[in-house]
Every structure is written in structure tokens, then in C-alpha cells.
Amino acid sequence: MGRAPCCEKMGLKKGPWTPEEDRILIAHIKKHGHPNWRALPKQAGLLRCGKSCRLRWINYLRPDIKRGNFSKEEEETIINLHDMLGNRWSAIAARLPGRTDNEIKNVWHTHLKKKAAAVLKQNQKANNNNNNNNNSDDHKQNSKATTAHDHQSAESAMSPQASSSSDELSSVTTGETNNNINSDQYCMDKHVKSDHEQNVDSFESFPVIDESFWTDTSLSENSSNLTSDFGGGLNEFAIGHHDYGGGMDFWYNILVTSGADSLTLPF
């Protein structure tokens, strides 16, 4: 199927935006919104393609953009989420209010990748020491490492908090959320899991879950119980909406069932 070019190249401007262009774009969106990005530049009198306008608005001009350096909490959140989600920048950005996927992507490639690699190196060193001291732990470590994010390259699977067990998955959230989740909320997750604690071992032998398994928040946003046939030894999974209130709408549990067994993983 032939695809029309995203915009007519003739006469359209490229490169950095001028303050005047910004002003025009902001004024137009304030007045008319952006129901159709392709038509917008023409209506606004901008010599840009719709794509360029959209990008400029999303990444720079939107009023709810948070500018400035990333906090330590935000950086840790990105590392943890990247460990879980891989390069799904928009999904990561959805959990960091005011930050854009582009900004997060840049910060990852410039700062955090190295940081995470250093942590990995440290962990590997520590693991080696542990292995030398106690070889009987090997099996447990390895089986626990076989989780949903295990498909990540070594480069991305760095975080000690998020990568070692499902307990720690529950700590992966935004800096904002970290501030909001108190120990009781953690207990909620842990309690759910402890009900199934005796089942955990049997789930450790599950096949690696492909990245496509993870659903976007937008998908599960409106469904408190999204269930599906999963196959590959799993009969069903469900994504449950954790309503903590106070901005915690993006917190989910994942229920995985296999035969009579089931396990709820906080997400």
C-alpha cells in the first residue's frame, strides 16, 4: 500500500522553531485546539508540516511540561521502568507527569544508561562474590531472573530494585508516587501476593513473557478487568485497576492464572 508523504515538502520550513512560530502555534491551539494536526499549520498560517507542529507542541510548548533537571527520584524511576518496559518511552513518560518521551529518551541515552551500567557492574561483582561463597543459591537466583523484563539486554536490565524479584516490582513507580505510597499500600500488594506465596515457586518456571504482553495504561485505563487467553502455559491474565485515589490511577495489578493456580503481581 502506497503511503503519501507525511507532508508536502515544497516550501515547508524545517529546523529549529522561532519564537514567532511558537507564538502562532500556541495562540492557534489555545483558540481551536488540535483536532487535526495535518490541517493545523495551514489554518494557523505556519509553514510547517503537521507532524512538526505536533512534536513542537508535545515536547516543548504544552503548558503542563515540566522543564529543568530530572530529580534523583525521577532518574531512579526511569531506570526502574526501563528495566521493566524497555525502550517504551511513551509508556515511561506516562508515569512521569510533565515529562515527555523525547526528554526521557535523551536523558536515558546521555546519563542513565551509563549509570545503570555501573550499577549492573557492581551487582555482577557482588553476585560473583556471593556465588563464590554459596553455590547453592545459584538456582534460585537464576529462576528469579526469568521474569517479564528478562528479555531486556544486559544494558537495560540494570536496576537492583526492579530486576531481582516481583516484590520489588511494586516499588517501580514515579517519584511522585514514591512519595505517596505509604507502607500500608505496599502491604496491600504484599498481602495479595502472600496469599499466593505457596504458588510462587511453580510460576518461576513460566516461559519468558514477551514485551507485547504488557499493555499500555491507555488500554487498561477503562477496564478494571481485562482478561485474555494467553497460551504458553498461561490460561489467562487479567489487569486490575488499583484505585488508590489521589493520583494513583495508573497503578495496576496483573493476575496470572495457570490451571488452578493464580498469582497477582503488582504493576
Add this chain to the structure above:
DNA sequence: AATTAAGTCAACCGCGGTTCA
């Protein structure tokens, strides 16, 4: 002070998914 290398980040490109006629 001049040059080069490394780091940063805004913007572009191309692709896949979705919608609609």
C-alpha cells in the same frame, strides 16, 4: 587562544497501528 572531543537536546524520519470512506 585555538582546536578538538564529548555531551546535550530539539527536531526529523520512517514505520506500524488505527480510522474512515
Add this chain to the structure above:
DNA sequence: GTGAACCGCGGTTGACTTAAT
């Protein structure tokens, strides 16, 4: 059912800035 149009995403580029020599 098909194809065109559109949107959103992730990868990449390249201009600019800063640090090192």
C-alpha cells in the same frame, strides 16, 4: 475488504554547547 489519511512512537541526526588538550 481495501486503500488513503492520519496519528503516535522509537530511532536517529545534527546543530549547538561545554570541557579537555
